[in-house]
Amino acid sequence: MSARIETAVGLDVGRIREDFPALRQTVHGHPLVYLDNAATSQKPRAVLDAIMRFYERDCANVHRGVHQLSERSTAAYEGARETVRQFLNAAAPAEIVYTRGATESINLVAQTYGRANLRAGDEIVVSGLEHHSNIVPWQMLAAEKGAILRVAPIDDRGEIVPEEYRKMLGPRTRIVALAQVSNALGTINPVREMIAQAHAAGAVALIDGAQAAPHMPVDVQDLDCDFYAFSGHKAFGPTGIGVLFGKASLLDAMPPWQGGGDMIRSVTFEKTTFNDPPYKFEAGTPHIAGAIGLGAAIDYVTTIGLDRVAAWEHELLVYGTEALERVPGLRLIGTARRKAAVLSFVLEGVHPHDIATILDGQGIAIRAGHHCAQPIMERFGLTATSRASLAFYNTYREIDALVEGLGKVREIFE
Ligand code: PLP
Secondary structure (H helix, E strand, O other), X not given: OOOOHHHOOOOOHHHHHOOOHHHHOEEOOEEOEEOEOOOOOOOOHHHHHHHHHHHHHHOOOOOOOOOHHHHHHHHHHXXXXXXXXXXXXXXXXXXXXXXXXXXXXXXXXXXXXXXXXXXXXXXXXXXXXOOHHHOHHHHHHHHHHXXXXXXXXXXXXXXXXXXXXXXXXXXXXXXXXXXXXXXXXOEEOOHHHHHHHHHHOOOEEEEEOOOOOOOOOOOHHHHOOOEXXXXXXXXXXXXXXXXXXXXXXXXXXXXXXXXXXXXXXXEOOOOEEEOOOOHHHOOOOOOHHHHHHHHHHHHHHHHHOHHHHHHXXXXXXXXXXXXXXXXXXXXXXXXXXXXXXXXXXXXXXXXXXXXXXXXXXXXXXXXXXXXXXXXXXXXXXXXXXXXXXXXXXXXXXXXXXXXXXXXXXXXXXX
């Protein structure tokens, strides 16, 4: 495919790829074709430089020192929070809590908001396509509280059945927790409407944005979600850093989770008073370099523009869907009408792990397994799929390489 086509939505993908050192390597003697972005994304030079700059020049603890280095690191750490606020269009930086990732963000809500507000017999609604990290924390909470976990079913395309979801909402629903985008199928859920329906039933809504925030514009005020979770490492930032957005009124009223430094206002052996959000939820020395790296990643993708990212990834999805549909014996799993650039598939007579291993031999990185979403695999009568998941630095040529690679897989198994 020509470079001209790869700038069809105004993105110079060839130029962008130069910003990602990891994309330049060869694997098993082949140029790396990295199609495992739903698991984690590669990092642009700007992120690596920001982390390096912090450790080389500004390394000091935050919020505690009056010295120059601490002032610099605090400014960079809090500056990144403001960058995240703008990225999500949250109303205030106090609504942005740093966590280790989407998983910790969801656990934080379950363990603070959930523990404080749920009673026996209350209901938590999730959908059948959730990642384990948006299932297990709620199961744990339900077990502790005697609450009930209800699961909105998924149709054959991989979409949540809207009328079944609506029927599930009732006077006992306290929390609705939904993925904006499914990591296993790519389904984009109509979360704006679903949040409004949750609110109408009197529930709060948490959106798991792990697969959405890196790939499309997100506006938490427009969505009107109560909580929004995502991970830095899937958004071109470092591992070990993530975000929980929470509406200020909810974060204010929630009890803290972990105790320690920074989350307190004063401590005596008789009584401790807690700091305001977001610090109330950030006990101990935070992942300062991670937050700074995340800020740099967001600056990077924002400069490209999330609209253009989404448009290009959609082009790749359409191209990839058509190309994979032509592979004999291949069945796509997840054919929702609104999809992100995730291509999950099975190939007749070949185990997904064998596919991934053979492709790796050709330098092509995809994922095989249950994708930490066993219930949705079971819904399709499967234990595993192969999954190619795309990012804005992927190209038509890489999809061609995937299809050629699958041809070789078929030759081996014929
Ligand atoms: N939610 C979804 C939809 C995901 O795809 C993932 C990771 O794959 C997570 C949550 C958990 O993210 P992390 O492991 O970064 O906490």
